[in-house]
Amino acid sequence: MHTNYLIAHTRSITIAAPPETVFDLVSNPVTLPDWAPGFARTVRPDGNHWVVENAQGEARIRFETSRDQGTVDLGPADAPSPGAFTRVLPNGTGSEFQFTLLFPPDTPEEAIVQQLVVVETELEAVRALCE
Numbered sequence: 001m002h003t004n005y006l007i008a009h010t011r012s013i014t015i016a017a018p019p020e021t022v023f024d025l026v027s028n029p030v031t032l033p034d035w036a037p038g039f040a041r042t043v044r045p046d047g048n049h050w051v052v053e054n055a056q057g058e059a060r061i062r063f064e065t066s067r068d069q070g071t072v073d074l075g076p077a078d079a080p081s082p083g084a085f086t087r088v089l090p091n092g093t094g095s096e097f098q099f100t101l102l103f104p105p106d107t108p109e110e111a112i113v114q115q116l117v118v119v120e121t122e123l124e125a126v127r128a129l130c131e
Contacts, residue, residue, distance in 0.1 A: 006082060006102040009116055013123040015095045017130035019070060022095045023088045025129055027065040027072050035125040038118050048075040097126055 015022055026033055029050045032040035040052035049060045060077035076082025082102035089096040099119050103112055 005105065006015075007105060007107060007112065008102050009098060009112065009120050010098055010100040011116065012096055012098045013127055015097055015127045015130050019088045019090050021130050022097055022126065023067060023070055023072075026066070026086060026088065026097070026126060027054055029063045031129075035129055036122045039122075081123055082113055095130075097123060097127045099123060 025035065029043050029045075032043050032052065039054055041055075042053045043096060044051050045062055047064075048062050051058055051060050061083075062073075062075055062077045064073045065071065070088040072086045072088075074086075082093070085100045085102075087098045089098065101115060102120065103115075
């Protein structure tokens with residue numbers, strides 16, 4: 001096993017709303033406090049980036065979207081750190097919202113589990129806001 005690989009975890013949720021509805025919500029940085037309040041209590045623009053405020057303080061993030069691909073990727077603005085990668089896919093008359101996090105190889109399992117619980121709460125919030 002190569003220890004330089006990041007640890008990837010993906011969660012997904014089926015949403016009874018068209019992909020456009022889901023994408024419109026998750027691709028708008030201003031809505032982050034609505035569906036990811038642990039990550040962003042508040043958010044404001046800062047040039048080409050965004051500043052999120054949470055329990056750890058403030059952080060500048062990059063927020064990259066592609067409507068054609070249904071992707072929304074977030075990460076630190078000034079570092080190559082992996083961040084989070086999301087995708088909205090059509091699923092019948094609704095959508096599938098996928099959320100992938102990459103963790104450094106030395107991340108404690110407990111920290112990964114805690115973060116995935118947060119992600120699952122965020123997925124449920126997106127579904128509630130879109131349906």
